[in-house]
Amino acid sequence: MKEIKNDVLKQQLINQSDYKERFSAEVLEDTRLFQVDAGGYIVEEGQSPVWLFYLVRGRAKLYATLPNGRVSLIDFFSAPCFIGEIELVDKHHEALAVQAIEACWCLALPIKQYRATLLNDVTFLRHLCLALSQKNYRNIVSLTRNQSFPLNNRLAAFILLTQHGDVYHEKHTQTAEYMGVTYRHLLYVIAQFTHDGLLLRQKSGYVIKNKQALISMAKEMAPNHSFSDLFN
Known part of the structure; x- marks a missing residue:
């Protein structure tokens, strides 16, 4: 600082x-x-x-x-x-x-x-x-969303909130704890996002390849949130 x-x-x-x-x-x-x-x-x-x-x-x-x-x-x-x-x-x-x-x-x-x-x-x-x-x-x-929406929607919103420069690199253990899911479940959904072309795994983390798909999933849970404003 x-x-x-x-x-x-x-x-x-x-x-x-x-x-x-x-x-x-x-x-x-x-x-x-x-x-x-x-x-x-x-x-x-x-x-x-x-x-x-x-x-x-x-x-x-x-x-x-x-x-x-x-x-x-x-x-x-x-x-x-x-x-x-x-x-x-x-x-x-x-x-x-x-x-x-x-x-x-x-x-x-x-x-x-x-x-x-x-x-x-x-x-x-x-x-x-x-x-x-x-x-x-x-x-x-x-807390209500964590109980009411599947991990796909919640993880999409989490990735958008924490990305920097179109790269997501939060620690899986902390993310799983914050989302209230098992480490294995989190890895399964991230692997699915990668398979579907939403993310690309690199040494620096996961590059966001399909912003609109993530935004669409996140907006199913939070329709009033302007997730697109999070990108420079």
């Missing part, structure tokens, strides 16, 4: 993301701009974030290392959204890892300096409550 000292670009991203409208307090003077490459960490696991991030471009994933050493994929973030808001509200909360799926751009405020201000900012708290309720609703919908 690196800080980008470009006031013109920062102001452009502030305007495009409605960042200023998320606060009633004056925050622009201390707002910084950071860029995180694909695979880089916005938040390191177990390290309390120094910044309250507002993701304005890009996608990221949230995961945790369990006591038995297994890595569990938990959720996905898409711009625009706050990252680090739980640690802002509860400074004793142990941070989970947030890793960029693609290049991410974040506006940021120093948490220590702004904690008291933001926790008394009605506008910020209203937006935060709305964001948390939407996240909770999304998790409920995801």
